[in-house]
Amino acid sequence: MDKILKVKNLEYQKHDETNLRCIRRVETTLVEDHSFEYFGEPITDSAKLAKICESVGRKDREIAVILFLDKLSYPIGYDIFMGGIDFVTIDPRQVFKVAAMLNASKIAVCHNHPEGDPHPSRDDQTFCLQLSNLCFVMGWQVLDFIILASGAYYSFRDSKNPSLLDKFPTDKIK
Secondary structure: OHHHHHHHHHHHHHOOHHHOOOOOOOOOOOOOOOOOOOOOOOOOOHHHHHHHOHHHHHOOOOEEEEEEEOOOOOEEEEEEEEOOOOOOOOOHHHHHHHHHHHOOOEEEEEEEOOOOOOOOOHHHHHHHHHHHHHHHHHOOEEEEEEEEEOOEEEEOOOOOOHHHHOOOOHHHOO
16 A cells, blocks of 8 residues: 555656646436337328427427437437526537437437427527537538428428528438
């Protein structure tokens, strides 16, 4: 024991103590909070995605569900972000952390507008573009970004100008 202390004392003497740092090894684990069984087909279009997330459209505050899919477009996990009456904040770092932990190939976003209009706001468009760009860098495809409201939905993928998702053309999503 005395030898170990002496060795440590020597190490401290060799280095300036102001530069000494403790570097921790961090292990991240996936904790399953809630699950649901999915017996459906692969989610390959906005109608199937909207059907899975339809209950989100009936909430009285903004909620976003991020659905993580495997290479064949089967759901393998999801995360929920809760917001206020007219906003929801989605943390891209959290989205990417979960996507990496699940080994996801694709990401889909379902988000609601409690006021009843499914058309995207400027903030929705900005976030969709940012998420699409970041996912492209990480090698994940954005299957779709849909907004649900009053029994209807808006799909960025199906819109007349899907330029916010154009890095991932529909014919490559199978």
